[in-house]
Amino acid sequence: MRLLLVEDDRTIASYVSKGFKEAGFAVVHAADGPSGLELALGESFDAAVIDIMLPGLDGLSIIDEMRRRQIHLPVIILSAKRSVGDRVEGLHKGGDDYLTKPFAFSELLARVEAIMRRATASPETTTLRVADLDIDLLARTVTRAGQRIDLQPREFGLLEFLARNAGRVVSRTMIMEHVWDYHFDPQTNVVESRICRLRDKIDKGFERPLIHTVRGVGYVLKSLP
């Protein structure tokens, strides 16, 4: 997996590069607009992460030029600006997703994988499996170690989202957005409360817990070795 990263802030660039490399990506970094565009046009990538504010040429122009030349590389736009107008313009120009700084790296990784999945258009899976937990997306049933677990529709949605991102930390904001279509995190701990209920049903009575809390970041569904 080759990823193009166009970002002028050195700290953010090195932190993002490191993260993607650990996740198994080959990262090519450009620190300004023109060299970013040159790379995007000259080399082949699986995905790109492009900052909007860049020296030389802004990120939206890079995407514009890429799309004009029929390069349909999936792109995530990064920006410190957070107005809806920028978001709309970015997506209109052909960005596939948009992330506001500061962001959680886990969220960026999840979004990059999501747009790559969308781009490769892999056939939709109908079952998800994490350790001894089986989720049937069509029948909307959950079993663990062969034992049937009854879930409320919301709980099923939450578990499905965790399972689709199994092994990866998802933030409360991501959960609110993908499970409830709420684009903010209420002050009341609604996610924590839901996770708590879900944990009661999924992990209670089993030796190995699958739902883990990562302090300050979010939650992850995985089987710890």
Place this chain on the structure above:
Amino acid sequence: MFSNLYPDLRRPLALRLTLWYAGIFAVSSALAFGVLYFIFVSVVRARTDDDLEEDIQEFASFMQHDGLERVRSEIAVETSGNPGDSGYQLWTGEGRLLAAGRTGPASAPAEGDEPFLATLGRSPRVRWIEGAIAPGYVMRIGQSLEDDDAFIADFRNGFLLTLAAIVLLGAPVGWFLARRALRPIEALTRTAVEIADGALERRVPVGEGGDELALLARAFNAMLDRIQALIEAMREMTDNMAHDLRNPVARIRASSEMTLAGGESTAGSTLEECDRLMDIIDTTLDIAEAESGAARLNMTPLDLSKLVLDACDIFKTAAEDHEILLTAHVPDACSLSGDQHRLQRVLANLIDNAIKYTPAGGHIRIALEDDGPRVRLSVQDTGPGIDAEDLPHIFQRFYRGDRSRSGNGNGLGLSLALAFARAHGGDLTAQSTPGEGSTFTIVLPRAR
């Protein structure tokens, strides 16, 4: 006061008003005097001409009743009796001079039916009349204009003297009036300068009555009241915000120091505090954006009933954790055009707030009423209520009553809810009975 009589070049408006005043005063006075002078001269001249015409008629009657000799003797009498100012000539129709008193034109008069008038000579100028007193006899009578001219000259000199006095007096009077009219404006300027120097509590003295300047002063004071209130609110907000931003930073510092000193990693709590800071910054920007009208609402048709039920569903387990009953009464459907994400946030903030202040065993009731042009959504809790002195301030950014100071909110939830409700053309109000609970009511217009 007396020093005000001297023009001050540093006050160009007063000087300009003075010049205008004096100029207009002088021009209109000169115009009035000019017309008067013209009328006066006309009257004096007309009187002289009338006298001369009467003389001709008198001689005509002498001629008619007593004959030529009587005319000759009258000429002689008039010439000797009125020395200096008159001349008499009697001519025949053929141009022969029959009788003459004193000097006069040497040429024969032209014979005509109507009397002929002309002014001849210089100092003294003489007004002559020629007129037939009988067929074949033409009388020519002259009257010196010396007395008339002297009279007119006296009159003119008097006029000019008065005019000069008026013009000279016009300037100081104009200055006095201009200064008097501009005095309230100067007071206004002085106050504005003092305020610019920081004396925000100063006010302009408002004069008696309701003239334009009193209105200006009142409007100015009203504006100052508003500015002062805004600045005080902003000062208070900044203080509170600094306090609210300082706390997470202090916690980040403390935990980082502990990590450095070899304690366990506190990266998790640092991240949490960072998120809290980001949330404060983002929410502050969201409020500012909505208040300034810069927020572009993404208006779509939506079902408010569903929005309420979804929110209840989301908060249900959290409310249960707090042992609070959360119920909603909504119509089957309530369609409305609105920004879904922003309305979700308004509702979530109100529910957040209610959960935060409602003790265990309490009840939060959400009610949605549809009254046609408007939709009314209320969130009622059984919390401790809001003190009367806090109630007017709860929508201010970072404001927290004593009761909520210790809470974990960021003091922005209600401000944001209000700003978003207003961006939708609606409003958010609060009623509260201390000890019984509070009710927050959003009113949204159906069509915008």
